[in-house]
Amino acid sequence: MRMTRYFLPLLKEVPSDAQIASHQLMMRAGMIRQAAAGIYSWLPLGLRVMQKIERIVVEEQTRAGHLPMLMPTLQPATLWEESGRYSDYGEEMLRITDRHDRKLLYGPTNEEMITDIFREHVHSYRDLPLTLFHVQWKFRDEIRPRYGVMRGREFLMKDGYNFDVDQDEAIHAYNRHMVSYLRTYERLGLQAIPMRADTGPIGGNHSHEFLVLASTGESRVHYDAAILDLKLKDAAIDYDSHDRCAAVVAEWTTPYARTEETHDATVFADRVPAGRRVESRAIEVGQIFYFGTKYSEVMGATVTNAAGQSVPVHMGSHGIGVSRLVGAIIEAHHDDRGIRWPLSVAPFQxxxxxxxxxxxxxxxxxxxxxxxxxxxxxxxxxxxxxxxxxxxxxxxxxxxxxxxxxxxxxxxxxxxxxxxxxxxxxxxxxxxxxxxxxxxxxxxxxxx
RNA sequence: CGGGGCGUGGCGCAGUCUGGUUAGCGCGACGGUUUUGGGAACCGUAGGUCGUUGGUUCGAAUCCAAUCGCCCCGACCA
Incomplete structure (x- = not known):
């Protein structure tokens, strides 16, 4: 690409609205332009980076056996009334009414819609395991968007959903996702630490967040420094092997690593030697959940198992913030003169x-x-x-x-x-x- | 939503407190000349309903009111 024919509006000065390095650099490098609070246009250079990240995310999901698809940004409210979340989700959900006075919403996540698709078409344990994912724009009407694309209201996210016949299989799906996420972050040039997490409004009882250490991160985290020595490398992992995936998960979740929400100072002090206890700030770049039959029961997503019984399917969901990763990578890779892109996501090499x-x-x-x-x-x-x-x-x-x-x-x-x-x-x-x-x-x- | 701040050429700002004639400065843009190894110099040009609406006044960027937008701190979140 010749620069004289490209669209690259570079800024010499720092825009006054931008507070943190990644936001300032994305503005100065002509990657984004703000359209409204927490809503951005992606200019050519920024789009190239985001698409490279998306490609890596999709490749790693596909490698793990997960299937790409695409659901719409707008969803009918009726699905969410069925799960009970239309009233539970609160002000963060952007609600829209169409010309026929039908209630719609701009999807903040897709559990309901994917469960609806599943229950319509899948009825036998023979069709499981099944994991579907898409990369789609989400909207969450944050009280206070900030830090550029790091906390936008509109954001691009890869979200995936697994369907399994029982808890054992669903936990394997959970483990498979953790491995695939670790691989993804490593390819992106990031060291992301899995940390035990709260399950939040999505619900469930088994969850990890993935955090990238950065002084500008919004999360406060506590961890055993030993976890920084772990490397996945390019180890070929058999995603069909329950034992192999479980072993990787065990290795990465044994050292103490928790966010403020789940931190236990007593356990931290007991289990981690004083010299290895680290408290720091970090950016959340992904999260995985196992929530069992929370949605399948209320929405009637059942399969017939090998014994001929109808059972609610076990589910989990998993998200990676693709647009946020653009900012997170810059936070991890810059100096006082500009960005230092890892080769894998550089807009040009x-x-x-x-x-x-x-x-x-x-x-x-x-x-x-x-x-x-x-x-x-x-x-x-x-x-x-x-x-x-x-x-x-x-x-x-x-x-x-x-x-x-x-x-x-x-x-x-x-x-x-x-x-x-x-x-x-x-x-x-x-x-x-x-x-x-x-x-x-x-x-x-x-x-x- | 509570608290704080800000809206003035594309960007960064001054001017507002204390109302007064053609609203300035730096960067950028455009034209020209000279330059050319870490954000060059000079000459010239263009570009602004001072967020919006209403009010006070002989006169409003400046005072008052309303409204819209944006940013920061807090509680919530990929």
Whole structure:
């Protein structure tokens, strides 16, 4: 993408409304624009990041055997009257009336609708286990939206729902989700800690939240520092194996880690050595629930089991805040000059900068590198603007692409171009003829 | 919802207390010239119903009232 043809409204100054780093940087990098309190437009650069996150989330869910679908944003109130939540949910639910005076609501979550779909079409234990998910916009009319996309009223969430014949199977689904979530966060460049959680208005009795440590987080958390040493890595996990999934869950939930709501100071002091007790702030980026037959009983979602009896199906639900993750990743990866995107979610992997717009040699080299890098499968943002080098460097640093390739007369005189890795700040030079391949190797792309 | 604050060119702000003639400043934008390795310099240009409505007054960005919007602190939440 050539910058002169892109839509990238960068801001030099910090908008006065933005308080925390991620919000300020998203505004300055031209990723979002506020439409109303807690409601944002996603500009091209921001959308690219959000879509990359969504893709990773979907890939990991699919890998775990969960099936993508899509439910609407608007739901009939009748479903929620059936579950009792139309009156229970309160002011956070945005209620809408259509032209025929029918009551609708902008979905804050989808347990009712998915249960309705399930009960209509699934009747036998032979069709289980079943886990369906979608990535869809939600609306929760927060009392006080804040921190940009971190606490928006409208937000993009992946929410999934499992249906199982009994509690054992449903707990396996719960475990499977924890593993798939840990994998997801790791791919996103985040260290997310599962913490025992309250179940809140969704209900149920078995739940974990996933929290990313950040000083600007809204949650206060207490944990055993030993949990920070856990790594899932790329271990191939058999999602069909109850034992393997349970083992991973056991490993990750044994060290003490709780939010303020479930924190028990006595247990904390008893079980965790003094030197490893950490209290900190964190951002919640996901939550999983097992709630048994809470919805299936009231809504009549039953299956016939192997013994021929009709039993209410066991369910759980699981959510990952996709739009919030954009902010959370920035909170975890930035410095005082801008964003430092992890490679996996970077809007472009490489920024190519022509430092001397009117220099034929620089321009020719840039054009060639631009073609070569794209040919190797790299996503390149090419700064072909006629700006001063200082402004170009500052823009690239702000946007935070993992790699910058600078082409200027000084190094090009020696036949070289300059690489800068955003995360480390380390610069190096390389002959321009082989620069594209060299960078592809550094990034780890296979030969074409 | 309780408490606090703010609405003035695209962005950041001054001016409001103490009403007074063409509403300023920095950044940005546009045109030109000179520049070009970490947010360049100079010259010029465009852009504002001072959130909205009503009131007080000879006169309102400024005083009064209402209203809309946004932000911060608290209780609630992916």
């Amino acid at each position: 490489v920024g190519l900068v022509n430092l001397a717009h009117n220099d034929t040699g620089c321009r020719t080299t840039c054009e060639q590198l631009y073609r070569e890098l794209a040919g190797l499968g790299l996503e390149v943002l090419y700064d072909d603007r006629d700006e001063s080098p200082g402004a170009q460097f500052a823009s690239m640093t702000l946007i935070g692409l993992p790699w910058m390739v600078a082409v200027g007369p000084r190094s090009l005189a020696g036949g070289e171009v300059e690489f800068t890795e955003r995360a480390s700040g380390i610069r190096s030079s390389h002959p321009h003829e082989t620069a594209a391949r060299h960078l592809a190797d550094r990034i780890g792309l296979p030969p074409v």
